[in-house]
Amino acid sequence: MSRKVAIVATGQTHHKARRDDVNIVELVHEAVERCLEDAELSIDSIDAVLIGNMEHFEGIYLSDMWCADVSGARGRLGMKITTGGSTGTSLAIAAYYLVASGLFDTALCVGWQKQSEGDTTAGLISATDPIWERASFAGAFGTFAAAAVQFMKEFNVTEEHAAKIAVKNRQNGRRNPYAHLKLDITVEDVLNSRMLAYPIRMLDMCPASEGACALIFACEEKAKKITDKPAWVAAAETRHDSPFIGDVPMFMDLRTLRSASAAAYKKAGIVNPLKELDVIELYEPVSWAEISFLDALWLCERGKIVELIDKGVTSMEGELPVNPSGGVLCTNPIGATAMCRVAEAAIQIRGQGGERQVPGVRTALATGYGGNWWSDVMILKSSL
Amino acid sequence: MSGPGVRRIDYHAVLPYRYAAGRTASRFFTELRDHKRFMATKCTCCGKAFVPPRPVCGECFLPLEEWVEVGPRGTLVGYTVVYFPFLDPLTGKERPVPYGYGFILLDGVSTKIQHFIEETDISKLRFGLRVEPVFEDARKGSFADIRFFRIVEEP
Numbered sequence: 457m458s459r460k461v462a463i464v465a466t467g468q469t470h471h472k473a474r475r476d477d478v479n480i481v482e483l484v485h486e487a488v489e490r491c492l493e494d495a496e497l498s499i500d501s502i503d504a505v506l507i508g509n510m511e512h513f514e515g516i517y518l519s520d521m522w523c524a525d526v527s528g529a530r531g532r533l534g535m536k537i538t539t540g541g542s543t544g545t546s547l548a549i550a551a552y553y554l555v556a557s558g559l560f561d562t563a564l565c566v567g568w569q570k571q572s573e574g575d576t577t578a579g580l581i582s583a584t585d586p587i588w589e590r591a592s593f594a595g596a597f598g599t600f601a602a603a604a605v606q607f608m609k610e611f612n613v614t615e616e617h618a619a620k621i622a623v624k625n626r627q628n629g630r631r632n633p634y635a636h637l638k639l640d641i642t643v644e645d646v647l648n649s650r651m652l653a654y655p656i657r658m659l660d661m662c663p664a665s666e667g668a669c670a671l672i673f674a675c676e677e678k679a680k681k682i683t684d685k686p687a688w689v690a691a692a693e694t695r696h697d698s699p700f701i702g703d704v705p706m707f708m709d710l711r712t713l714r715s716a717s718a719a720a721y722k723k724a725g726i727v728n729p730l731k732e733l734d735v736i737e738l739y740e741p742v743s744w745a746e747i748s749f750l751d752a753l754w755l756c757e758r759g760k761i762v763e764l765i766d767k768g769v770t771s772m773e774g775e776l777p778v779n780p781s782g783g784v785l786c787t788n789p790i791g792a793t794a795m796c797r798v799a800e801a802a803i804q805i806r807g808q809g810g811e812r813q814v815p816g817v818r819t820a821l822a823t824g825y826g827g828n829w830w831s832d833v834m835i836l837k838s839s840l
Numbered sequence: 841m842s843g844p845g846v847r848r849i850d851y852h853a854v855l856p857y858r859y860a861a862g863r864t865a866s867r868f869f870t871e872l873r874d875h876k877r878f879m880a881t882k883c884t885c886c887g888k889a890f891v892p893p894r895p896v897c898g899e900c901f902l903p904l905e906e907w908v909e910v911g912p913r914g915t916l917v918g919y920t921v922v923y924f925p926f927l928d929p930l931t932g933k934e935r936p937v938p939y940g941y942g943f944i945l946l947d948g949v950s951t952k953i954q955h956f957i958e959e960t961d962i963s964k965l966r967f968g969l970r971v972e973p974v975f976e977d978a979r980k981g982s983f984a985d986i987r988f989f990r991i992v993e994e995p
Contacts, residue, residue, distance in 0.1 A: 476847045476848060515851075515853065586857070587859060587861055587862075587865050587982070587983075588892040588983065589892075589954065589983075597922075597924070598920060598922050599954075601920035601941075602918040602919055602920045602941065602942065602943060602954075604920075605918065605919060605920055606917075606918055609967065650923075650924075651923050651924075652922070652924040653920045653921065653922040653923060653924065653941070654920050654921050654923075654962045655920075656920075698898055698951075699898075700892060700894075701943075701952075701954055702892075702943055702951050702952030702953050702954055703898075703951045703952070706918075
């Protein structure tokens with residue numbers, strides 16, 4: 457039987473396109489320091505440190521070693537975890553497992569990325585199999601675009617639907633002091649922005665950001681001493697799929713998220729997610745993905761998610777706000793991106809959301825997404 | 841006297857790699873190069889034929905030893921036209937735009953492959969179009985031996 461575990465602190469940098477004032481090590485240190493400050497702990501209280509980024513973007517592979525001084529890994533368990541886009545949730549889930557196992561009472565995890573130091577799309581393409589898929593892979597947006605065409609034809613989703621998501625998340629991001637993009641844009645602005653690959657336009661896509669995010673997990677006994685507002689982990693699930701892009705149904709059915717969320721609901725005792733969840737922090741790399749990925753979360757009958765979105769259910773004032781942080785469309789330091797989802801879920805439960813706080817959050821769901829259409833889900837609760 | 845602070849340090853690296861094709865890909869690309877023929881591995885348990893061929897069926901977790909000839913024609917099941925250039929890691933240069941990009945289900949295969957599509961007018965692309973590969977004259981034994989897939993009319 458595993459132990460009860462809570463997130464007791466979060467810390468993140470103010471995410472930006474470029475941080476020439478700090479190097480990787482200094483960037484990671486910022487997030488770790490802010491996280492320890494949030495917990496009012498010194499590094500001596502931390503039993504294990506996990507770190508990760510998406511490799512090949514900066515051309516640096518031993519980031520756990522480079523950052524050992526600033527992450528706090530010196531003299532204790534320190535390991536790197538890297539799973540592409542889902543690195544941030546993999547780190548969080550691994551830290552949860554360490555503490556739940558009973559072998560460690562506290563664990564700190566930190567995800568980071570410094571995208572301006574290399575070439576993002578070349579880095580992304582190098583994540584694909586060099587023999588089979590590298591010659592024609594069209595980067596993230598080419599694959600998303602082909603998936604979006606399929607999705608729009610099958611479920612009558614329009615470019616306007618996607619544009620509304622792009623606007624909603626950018627407006628939410630304006631209330632988040634840590635968000636990278638703070639854009640006051642309209643649906644017309646999105647529809648008039650440059651076409652990248654049909655039907656995806658510039659303002660439909662996430663930015664490339666630099667930043668880091670950290671979390672501290674603690675066992676029940678320690679958590680209650682550290683904070684009076686722990687965010688308890690009610691469930692954590694992860695699902696991989698085939699390594700080949702052509703094997704999976706893509707936006708038509710993100711089956712990994714469908715399966716992971718169903719299992720997580722069961723663990724967390726959630727029967728009607730639309731009613732029982734108070735907020736969702738969704739990993740949406742492109743506006744279209746928010747529509748498709750929400751459709752996989754069992755909130756309604758399959759293919760009907762646009763009806764809920766049209767009713768405003770996912771807006772800040774709606775029944776189930778999605779991405780109060782502004783989501784990935786505002787902030788995308790890849791190795792930290794998925795952890796930012798978990799951090800925001802914890803912030804919302806802990807009532808630290810400031811201008812973007814959703815009132816009375818008791819249950820929050822965060823997702824992570826990575827290649828190749830792989831999903832992570834974490835559900836946090838104010839009490840277990 | 842002091843100048844502006846050091847902000848960035850440029851570093852350019854050339855990192856050459858030589859990947860082993862492996863037994864499965866080696867057979868596939870030899871057939872493609874020498875005979876313009878697509879070969880798939882087939883699972884004796886679930887019956888699925890795979891391109892790219894692979895050594896193990898991920899769903900049944902069984903080694904795949906049976907080979908079947910498939911294609912070369914197929915059906916377009918996903919598409920876009922890409923207008924935004926980026927660095928191609930195979931060449932280090934920007935890929936010329938626009939270009940068609942799609943997912944093709946080769947005849948007799950259970951999994952899609954991705955490749956370039958000759959057509960770059962989005963209004964002329966649709967699901968279910970029949971397509972065929974156009975091969976390079978000088979083939980070297982890689983997926984780049986296929987220049988692109990083009991739309992074919994079938995009765």
